[in-house]
Amino acid sequence: MNKNLLMLDLSDNLLTHIKKDTFIGVRTGVLDISNNKIVEIDNGAFKDMNLNHLFYYNNNDGVFVNSRYWYIDDSQIEVNCATQKTYRICIKGETLSSVDIPNKYSFSKSSLTSFVGWLITSDTLEIFDEKISAMGKYSEFLIHPESFEGLLNLENLILDVGPISLKENLFDPLISLNYLKIEIKYNPQSPSKYINNVLKTVPSIRVLEILNSDSINIYTFYGMQTKALDISYNKIIEIDNGAFKDIHLDHLYYHKNVGVFDNTRFWYIDDSQIEDNCLPSNKLEFTGDKISSINEYAFKGSNIQVFLKTLIIRKTIKSEFIIHPKSFDGLTKLENLELNVGLIQLKENLFDRLTSLNYLRIEIKYNPQSPSKYINNVLKTVPSIRVLEILNSDSLPSNKLEFIGDKISSINEYAFKGSNIQVFLKTLIIHKTIKSEFIIHPKSFDGLTKLENLELDVGPIQLKENLFDRLTSLNYLRIEIKYNPQSLSKYINNVLKTVPSIRVLEILNDVSINICNNPISNENSLPITGLYYTGGSIITLPTNALICLWNLEKLSISKTQLTTIEAGVFDSMTVLKYIYLAFNKLTHISTGIFNSLNNLITLELNHNKIIEIDDKSLIKSGNNNLQLLNLSYNEIPIIKKDTFESFKCSQLDLSHNKISHIEDNAFKDTDIHDIFLLNNAISDIKIKAWKIPLFTFVHVMKPSYFISFCSGKRTRVCDHSGSCEFKCIDYNSNPPGLG
Structure with a gap:
């Protein structure tokens, strides 16, 4: 031995x-x-x-x-052990002490002799009721309508016992039944040969799983209505045309059958709703209030280690719950851990054993004295973690769902239909590191009526009319577009005009700016207030590119090949406040481009190739609210006398250019609080000759601020003494005064 x-x-x-x-x-x-x-x-x-x-x-x-x-x-x-499904669960006091799958298990003896504790395992039949004298494998199992009397709250019934003869009203007492798993003994003479005649009086049924059937005809489910039907792991060799007509299925599971079916298009169900590639369950769930802790080594040595990927512990009565670093010892395959149990005290190395953990849901007991009060100190040794959901006593389920990886290349139609995440999901993020064409359909988001933010950082997506119509609450969209010049949907307003809630649009790696088609009308206008283009090979900002965006307040085009801004592009932008055109290839600022923008607060043209600024091209008519004009990191060689004459703003940044000469009177009649000239080729500062007002500060000795994308724009502002502080022009509120 x-x-x-x-x-x-x-x-x-x-x-x-x-x-x-x-x-x-x-x-x-x-x-x-x-x-x-x-x-x-x-x-x-x-x-x-x-x-x-x-x-x-x-x-x-x-x-x-x-x-x-x-x-x-x-x-x-x-x-103190009991079996739950295929798991043996042992509890010591209120502590979960052991979980495994025993080699043999049974249901406890019952006074209801029709419920014999038995299980078919391979070729073995084990019987634990002395009233049964003989029973062969797959012998018929008897139940009656009265068998379930009193089980008013039963939602899930699994009868993995052998063929059962159907009878009218067999499940009538189960008024809450949602899920049924059963093997049916077919009797062609019985009125109950059609399962709809048996289940039509059980209006709560939603999921039906049938075992060991060999054929499905047009009458098998006639008159039934259910959201999901599972006929997997059977011996089905034939499914008649029209077999699923009028059932209104969302999902049909039929993997691991015998037949090869070439008539699926005649079943009256869409191919996208047929699931034929599913794996055995790798999920373990505890629901109840008996457990208040998980013992050390509760899972050590258990044979569930090799496949368990999801562990959920849920209590209705929340209280402090105790776990230890060694509680999860051995669960190296676990990817998802949901501890919806009450407050948990964080400890260092608490989740170190979970080397594959991707998703964690937890409610934290805060201890200000503990080094582990910061969750990064606890999770820094879990490099696989990607999604963290933190609950408190008043919290709702997480309203954010994020996919990170390269396995997904499309979203099926009805992927979210009927899902219980519909009621709270507000943010959906899909991120791929290897970008390729990604396919979505108008029905891909069916049911997500609460979704407000959608980030598709996946690769180019082909636009289609009505693509986002289901997203009636969509506020923010991030997307990379596959450009098709022949398509009517090449103009984004044709796709988004039926999404009245949209406010912010971020477009990645585009080749051109195709927001608005011309002519414009009220019907085609978009309520967008923020438009962001990042990356791509955009060269020109055309005259009519933004004509349908009457409410636009924030425009950003950065890290592109932009060289040309056509005249008149901003003429209709009466509420535009923030323009960010940094990190492009602009070389020339023409007269009149920005003159109509009377509400402009910041204009950022830094990190371009600007050599020339036309005379008086930056002088604006009407009210002037300009706080910042950023021309830093360009190639400007000279400031002419008419470039900034009578110009008004809080800050003018000309640092990091090639300025070697500033003409006399260049700043005559200007109203500028700070001028930044550091890192240029100027050898002599001529305050009087340049006509710089006495109230204007000229900064030449050291860097004075750094522009970066914060929630709005971040600025480091310096005073006369050289003392600097950070300030941020917040896009979501009234900008603070600068200078």
């Missing part, structure tokens, strides 16, 4: 006495001696066995007062 074992299973035998030398020389992580007739266990019986778990529940009324002499810790002895 191998004396170094992972598990030694001696359950369901006739053991009465465990002697001191019974297991001498044997080493195993798990010893199962449950369901025997043990009345005596010698002192030292488990010495040197290196046990993690000893299962000895359901024995012969033995009361053991000498367990402290067995050479095993009390925390490792499991005496």
Whole structure:
């Protein structure tokens, strides 16, 4: 016998006495001696066995007062265990102490003799009811309408017992039944051969799973209505045309069957709703209020380690919940952990064992004295973590869903239809590192009526009319567009005009600016207040490019090949306040481009190739609210006398250019609080010759501020003494005074 074992299973035998030398020389992580007739266990019986778990529940009324002499810790002895689905769950007090899948398991005996505790495993039939004298494998299993009397709250019923003969009103007492798994004994003479005749009186049914069927005809589900139908893992070789007509299915599961079906288009169900590539369950869920902690090594040595990817523990009565760094020992495959249980005290290395953890949902007990009060100190050793959802006593489920990875290349139609995330999901982010064409359909977002923010950082997407119509609350969209000059949807306003809630649009890596088609009308206008172009090969900002954006307040075009701004492009932009055209290829500022922008607050043209500014091209008529004109990091060689004459703004940044000469009277009649000239080729500062007013500060000695994209624009402003501070022009509020 191998004396170094992972598990030694001696359950369901006739053991009465465990002697001191019974297991001498044997080493195993798990010893199962449950369901025997043990009345005596010698002192030292488990010495040197290196046990993690000893299962000895359901024995012969033995009361053991000498367990402290067995050479095993009390925390490792499991005496209170029950089976839930395929899992054996052991609880010690209020603490979850062990979870595994035993080699054999049964339902407990019941006075309802029609519910025999039994299970078919391979070719074995185990019976735990002395009233049954014989039963062959897949023998018929009998139930009656009265069998379920009183189970008013039952939602899920799994009858993995063999073929069952259908009878009218069989499930009528189950008024809350949502999910049914069953194998049907077909009787062509019975009125109940059609399952719709049996289930038509169960209006709550939503999911039906049928086992070991070999054919589906047009009458099998006639008259039924259900959202999901599971006929997977059967022996189906034939499905008739029209088999699923008028059922109104969202999902049909039929993987792992025998037949190869070439008539799916005649089934009356869309191909996108047919699921034929599914894996066995890798999810374990606890629901209830008996557990208040997870013991150390609760999962160690368990055979669920190899496949468990999702663990959910949910309590209705929230209280402090205790876990330890070793509570999850062995769960190296776990990707999703939801602890909806109450407050949890953070500890260093708490989740270190979960080397594959991607998603964590938790409510944190705050301790201001603990080094672990900052969650990054706890999760910094979990490099796989991507999504973190933090709850508190008053919180709702997370309203953000994020996918990161390169496995997704499209979103199916009805992917979210019927999902319970519809009621709260407000932000959906899909991010791919390897960009390629990504396919979505108008029905891809069906049901997401609460979604406000959609980020598709995935690669180019082909625009289609009505593509986002289902998103009736959409406020922010980030997208890369696949340009098709022949398509009517090449103009974005044709796609988004039916989304009245849209306010902010961010476009990635585009080749041209195609927002508005011409002529413009009220019907084609967009309510967008913020437009951001980032990256791509845009060369020109055409005259009519923005003509349908009457409410635009913020415009950003950066990191493109932009060289030309056509005259008149801003003429209709009466409410435009912020323009950011940095990091492009502009070389020339023409007269009249910005003259009509009377509400402009910031104009940022830094990090371009500007060499020439036409005379008086920056002088504006009407009210002047300009706070910042940023021309830094360009190639301006000279400031002419008419370039800024009578110009008014709070800050003018000309730093990091090639200015070697400023003509006399260049700043005559200007109203500028700060002028920045550092890092230019000027050798002599001529305040009087340039006609710089006495109230204007000229900064030439050191860097005075740095422009970056904050929520609006961040500026480091310096005073006369050289003291500097950061200020930010916030796009979401009235900008603070600068200078």
